[in-house]
Amino acid sequence: MPRAAALLTTTALVAWCGHGVAGEAATADPAPARQQQLVRMVRQDCGSCHGMRLTGGLGPALTREALADRPLVSVAATIFHGRPGTPMPPWRAMLNEREAEWIAQRLLAGFPEEAAKASP
Numbered sequence: 799m800p801r802a803a804a805l806l807t808t809t810a811l812v813a814w815c816g817h818g819v820a821g822e823a824a825t826a827d828p829a830p831a832r833q834q835q836l837v838r839m840v841r842q843d844c845g846s847c848h849g850m851r852l853t854g855g856l857g858p859a860l861t862r863e864a865l866a867d868r869p870l871v872s873v874a875a876t877i878f879h880g881r882p883g884t885p886m887p888p889w890r891a892m893l894n895e896r897e898a899e900w901i902a903q904r905l906l907a908g909f910p911e912e913a914a915k916a917s918p
């Protein structure tokens with residue numbers, strides 16, 4: 799029952815957000831369906847450079863351990879603006895700042911797996 803599984807995972811993610819690293823976030827988290835899109839995007843698009851397990855490739859590892867000493871704002875800014883002069887592209891055409899921050903929060907907490915795949 800993939801749909802039920804996806805719903806469960808979404809609920810888990812939403813519950814988790816309330817207890818994550820970024821208690822200070824004043825704005826709301828992205829909607830659950832958008833969160834799933836963002837998780838998918840990170841796993842697939844970011845994974846093409848940072849490794850399918852986010853353990854590093856062309857780009858450095860994005861695991862919780864690797865990012866442990868990185869401030870949230872800096873990780874979020876790297877995602878949103880990219881790193882000029884390096885292959886790290888800006889994602890502002892694909893995301894708003896809150897979504898970049900949400901991804902940064904999730905990376906710092908240990909990035910979630912994609913929800914069970916629904917049929918295409």
Ligand code: HEC
Pocket residue numbers: 839840843844845846847848856857858860864865868873876877881884885886887889901
């Ligand atoms: C075209 C390859 C490429 C893609 C795609 C890419 N990155 Fe990167 N990323 C890099 C490289 C290379 C660096 C290292 C930049 C440097 O030398 O400072 C980097 C650095 C980073 C850093 C900083 C890590 C640190 O240790 O400070 C973060 C965070 C990051 N990327 C997140 C993402 C996220 C999230 C995505 C997807 C939305 C993404 N990247 C997509 C290549 C990529």
